[in-house]
Amino acid sequence: MFYTLIILLFHVNQQFYADVNIHEEMIADTIRTNTYRLGILRNRKAMEGKVVLDVGAGTGVLSIFCAQAGARKVYAVEASSIVEQAVRIVKLNSMEDRVEVIKGTLETVDLPEQVDVIVSEWMGYALLHESMLNSVIFARDKWLKPGGLILPDKAELFIAPINDLVVEDRLNFWSTVKSQYGVDMSSMTDFAKKCIMNRDITVNLVTVEDVLSHPSKFADLDLYTVTMENLRSVRGGFRCECFGSSSINAFCVWFAVTFAGEDKPLVLSTSPFSPETHWKQAVLYLDEAVDVMQDTKVEGRINMYPSEESARHIFYCMCVISYRLDYFLWLCVCVCMCVI
Amino acid sequence: MFYTLIILLFHVNQQFYADVNIHEEMIADTIRTNTYRLGILRNRKAMEGKVVLDVGAGTGVLSIFCAQAGARKVYAVEASSIVEQAVRIVKLNSMEDRVEVIKGTLETVDLPEQVDVIVSEWMGYALLHESMLNSVIFARDKWLKPGGLILPDKAELFIAPINDLVVEDRLNFWSTVKSQYGVDMSSMTDFAKKCIMNRDITVNLVTVEDVLSHPSKFADLDLYTVTMENLRSVRGGFRCECFGSSSINAFCVWFAVTFAGEDKPLVLSTSPFSPETHWKQAVLYLDEAVDVMQDTKVEGRINMYPSEESARHIFYCMCVISYRLDYFLWLCVCVCMCVI
Numbered sequence: 285m286f287y288t289l290i291i292l293l294f295h296v297n298q299q300f301y302a303d304v305n306i307h308e309e310m311i312a313d314t315i316r317t318n319t320y321r322l323g324i325l326r327n328r329k330a331m332e333g334k335v336v337l338d339v340g341a342g343t344g345v346l347s348i349f350c351a352q353a354g355a356r357k358v359y360a361v362e363a364s365s366i367v368e369q370a371v372r373i374v375k376l377n378s379m380e381d382r383v384e385v386i387k388g389t390l391e392t393v394d395l396p397e398q399v400d401v402i403v404s405e406w407m408g409y410a411l412l413h414e415s416m417l418n419s420v421i422f423a424r425d426k427w428l429k430p431g432g433l434i435l436p437d438k439a440e441l442f443i444a445p446i447n448d449l450v451v452e453d454r455l456n457f458w459s460t461v462k463s464q465y466g467v468d469m470s471s472m473t474d475f476a477k478k479c480i481m482n483r484d485i486t487v488n489l490v491t492v493e494d495v496l497s498h499p500s501k502f503a504d505l506d507l508y509t510v511t512m513e514n515l516r517s518v519r520g521g522f523r524c525e526c527f528g529s530s531s532i533n534a535f536c537v538w539f540a541v542t543f544a545g546e547d548k549p550l551v552l553s554t555s556p557f558s559p560e561t562h563w564k565q566a567v568l569y570l571d572e573a574v575d576v577m578q579d580t581k582v583e584g585r586i587n588m589y590p591s592e593e594s595a596r597h598i599f600y601c602m603c604v605i606s607y608r609l610d611y612f613l614w615l616c617v618c619v620c621m622c623v624i
Numbered sequence: 625m626f627y628t629l630i631i632l633l634f635h636v637n638q639q640f641y642a643d644v645n646i647h648e649e650m651i652a653d654t655i656r657t658n659t660y661r662l663g664i665l666r667n668r669k670a671m672e673g674k675v676v677l678d679v680g681a682g683t684g685v686l687s688i689f690c691a692q693a694g695a696r697k698v699y700a701v702e703a704s705s706i707v708e709q710a711v712r713i714v715k716l717n718s719m720e721d722r723v724e725v726i727k728g729t730l731e732t733v734d735l736p737e738q739v740d741v742i743v744s745e746w747m748g749y750a751l752l753h754e755s756m757l758n759s760v761i762f763a764r765d766k767w768l769k770p771g772g773l774i775l776p777d778k779a780e781l782f783i784a785p786i787n788d789l790v791v792e793d794r795l796n797f798w799s800t801v802k803s804q805y806g807v808d809m810s811s812m813t814d815f816a817k818k819c820i821m822n823r824d825i826t827v828n829l830v831t832v833e834d835v836l837s838h839p840s841k842f843a844d845l846d847l848y849t850v851t852m853e854n855l856r857s858v859r860g861g862f863r864c865e866c867f868g869s870s871s872i873n874a875f876c877v878w879f880a881v882t883f884a885g886e887d888k889p890l891v892l893s894t895s896p897f898s899p900e901t902h903w904k905q906a907v908l909y910l911d912e913a914v915d916v917m918q919d920t921k922v923e924g925r926i927n928m929y930p931s932e933e934s935a936r937h938i939f940y941c942m943c944v945i946s947y948r949l950d951y952f953l954w955l956c957v958c959v960c961m962c963v964i
Contacts, residue, residue: 304812304819308794311801311809321805348807372811454648461651465661467688469651471712472644479644 303366307343310405313562317345319552320405323435323543324349326550327401330433331355335397339390339404339423340416344370344383346403351382358382359399363389390419401433409487410566411441411539412518412588417505421512434507436541441503442555443522445532445582446494448567451480452533481533481569490536490556490565496576497524499538499555502586519587526580533573537566537586643706647683650745653902657685659892660745663775663883664689666890667741670773671695675737679730679744679763680756684710684723686743691722698722699739703729730759741773749827750906751781751879752858752928757845761852774847776881781843782895783862785872785922786834788907791820792873821873821909830876830896830905836916837864839878839895842926859927866916873913877906877926 311317324331324346332354338347341360347370350358360383362370367387374383386393402423406416424434455476461469502520526532540553554563576582651657664671664686672694678687681700687710690698700723702710707727714723726733742763748755764774795816801809842860866872880893894903916922 304816307812308797308816311805312797314804317805343809343812345805345807345809349805352806369812369815373807373809376808376811457648457652464654465651465657465685465689466692467685467713468716469683469685469713471716472647472683472709475709476644476648 303364307366307369309562311343311345315559315561316405316552316563319543319550320346320403321349323545323550323552324403325353326545326547327433327435327543328353329546331401334400335359336401336403337361337395337399337423337427339402339420340406341370341385342366342405344373344385346405347383347385348374348377348379350401350403351379355382355401357384359395360385361388361390361393363387390423395427398429399427399432400429401435402428403435407439407539407541407563409563410537410588411439412515413566417510417515418512420507421510421515424507433544436543436552437507438542438544438549439505439507440501440540440542441505441518441520441537441588442499442501442539443524443535443537443586444499444556445496445524445526445576446490446534446536446567447496447530447532447573448488448490448494448534448569450488451569454480481571486567486569487564488567489560490567492556495536495556496528496530496532497526497582499557500524503588515590517587517589519585519589521583521585523581523583526576526578526582528578529576531573531575532582533570535568535570535586537568538563643704647706647709649902651683651685655899655901656745656892656903659883659890660686660743661689663885663890663892664743665693666885666887667773667775667883668693669886671741674740675699676741676743677701677735677739677763677767679742679760680746681710681725682706682745684713684725686745687723687725688714688717688719690741690743691719695722695741697724697737699735700725701728701730701733703727730763735767738769739767739772740769741775742768743775747779747879747881747903749903750877750928751779752855753906757850757855758852760847761850761855764847773884776883776892777847778882778884778889779845779847780841780880780882781845781858781860781877781928782839782841782879783864783875783877783926784839784896785836785864785866785916786830786874786876786907787836787870787872787913788828788830788834788874788909790828791909794820821911826907826909827904828907829900830907832896835876835896836868836870836872837866837922839897840864843928855930857927857929859925859929861923861925863921863923866918866920866922868918869916871913871915872922873910875908875910875926877908878903 331350333356336347336350336355336358338350338358338360341347341362343366344360347358347360360370360374362385367385370385374380374385402420404416404420406420408415428434455473458472458476459470461467500522502522503518505518536556538554538556540551540555543550543552554561554565556565671690673696676687676690676695676698678684678690678698678700681687681702683706684700687698687700700710700714702725707725710725714720714725742760744756744760746756746760768774795813798812798816799810801807840862842862843858845858876896878894878896880891880895883890883892894901894905896905
């Protein structure tokens with residue numbers, strides 16, 4: 285006697301899959317979620333009895349934090365299909381009276397009233413990569429009451445030169461093939477270099493040991509005043525002094541956002557010197573490594589602007605970095621290069 | 625006085641990138657590359673002075689192994705742009721007189737002669753996922769001399785029930801959110817289950833501890849006789865007896881290929897009981913976990929067939945598994961489920 289069970293496997297549900305992965309990663313990022321939670325809860329006085337708009341609400345967790353902080357009404361606007369899960373979560377937490385989940389894009393949605401507070405987790409890799417900042421600006425200009433609150437209200441961008449050892453190992457790999465299999469594949473190094481070090485944004489976890497100088501801030505965004513026009517080119521100068529002798533094969537870019545409050549501002553930092561977040565750091569590889577010594581000055585300008593290829597205000601970082609070395613130090617670098 | 629260097633970063637070179645990653649992964653997979661190397665070198669007698677066709681030559685490393693084994697001529701056929709690197713590698717190894725790199729698809733290429741040996745690394749995830757086996761069959765039927773050699777010449781497919789702990793942890797995560805952030809997100813578990821456990825092929829590293837029975841072989845492919853028609857449905861029965869009390873939440877599928885030789889055949893196995901390869905294992909999740917006990921028999925049939933959605937003979941595994949539990953044991957399983 286047998287019990288037979290037919291199971292149909294391998295449905296093609298890639299979209300679903302992507303959805304849960306992203307949301308799991310964001311919620312499991314305790315630095316991100318706890319800083320937002322605290323940033324919202326410590327603004328309890330500003331939230332009490334007020335109306336909030338959550339731009340890109342996702343699973344609705346920030347909207348619920350706002351309701352827990354005393355908001356009278358939260359409009360949780362989300363364009364993707366995860367909105368269905370947000371509805372379920374709001375219901376599960378008995379927040380239907382205070383949190384209204386709205387499916388749609390911020391640019392087309394029609395709210396019944398102006399709002400006192402805008403909350404949003406809009407940041408992408410390197411802050412602006414596929415970010416929703418344009419939607420936040422749109423929401424601010426259309427729906428925020430004069431004198432209203434934005435959480436977070438400030439974003440900063442940082443840069444530092446690094447020596448990425450993982451990439452060095454990967455490039456060196458092709459020279460080791462001959463000893464392993466008896467086939468010389470060292471000619472692949474150039475190709476690998478082109479592939480790895482000369483392309484679109486790379487998101488890596490940069491360790492403190494890789495960072496070769498104190499960070500330099502190159503841009504500030506004030507969420508109350510920044511315009512979409514400003515986002516067409518987010519740029520600034522930087523100046524770093526190297527800790528010691530090493531080789532710069534990349535620059536590392538990261539961001540921090542700040543939540544105002546009655547006490548000291550609360551900072552969500554994605555620095556390699558801070559605990560790891562799911563944003564990690566953005567790595568900008570150089571075509572050729574440059575040797576540096578202690579106190580070598582590395583100066584330059586960085587410009588981040590939207591990709592011309594991508595529509596829908598999705599940001600691609602495209603950067604030009606120029607860096608200047610003091611002539612004398614540069615000579616030293618040359619000598620080092622010859623000696624090594 | 626300053627030295628100024630302008631560096632243009634962030635070229636969009638995704639295709640390049642993909643290329644080197646794949647080839648680095650394959651060459652760095654020492655189990656794969658060494659087994660091919662040995663499988664070729666131990667057939668020195670069959671190679672000596674002969675003509676070889678390498679189907680999907682990639683960087684050309686297998687072609688060079690064949691030349692090192694004494695082949696008079698190797699035609700290294702490769703359709704993708706990595707072929708340019710193969711040309712450079714062949715030259716670097718001074719093999720231009722013996723290894724001829726040809727850019728093109730096997731189906732359209734015109735060789736000046738029939739070949740004595742076909743060598744190919746055609747296996748994809750779960751053997752048939754995006755595999756090039758059709759091209760190998762085409763090459764055999766069109767270019768291989770009667771009595772010629774194929775390396776490898778045999779492929780086998782295996783299955784075993786597993787308990788995937790990583791997925792259990794991921795599903796359980798959503799029930800932990802409330803204690804962490806004060807928001808009940810347990811309703812996400814169902815959604816996560818749909819996303820993770822009910823979709824296209826999943827490639828994971830399965831540990832020996834996860835495997836709940838001895839493996840069962842469900843299909844054999846003889847490279848000398850298999851036809852493209854056969855590949856429209858690669859299927860077979862399986863029967864496993866569970867080691868002990870546990871819960872089956874997935875099946876694991878893997879393959880082995882065999883290189884004939886004068887001595888004992890050489891096997892390249894991707895079993896979870898063998899050293900790790902870049903193929904890892906294919907995991908087929910069940911909609912619902914099933915508790916089992918020691919000696920519970922799990923029987924069924926598995927059918928792998930090409931996706932109707934994908935063109936160009938690219939294989940997608942689509943499976944139906946049915947499994948039968950002895951009625952008595954199934955009752956026990958029910959009891960266990962109630963007790964826990």
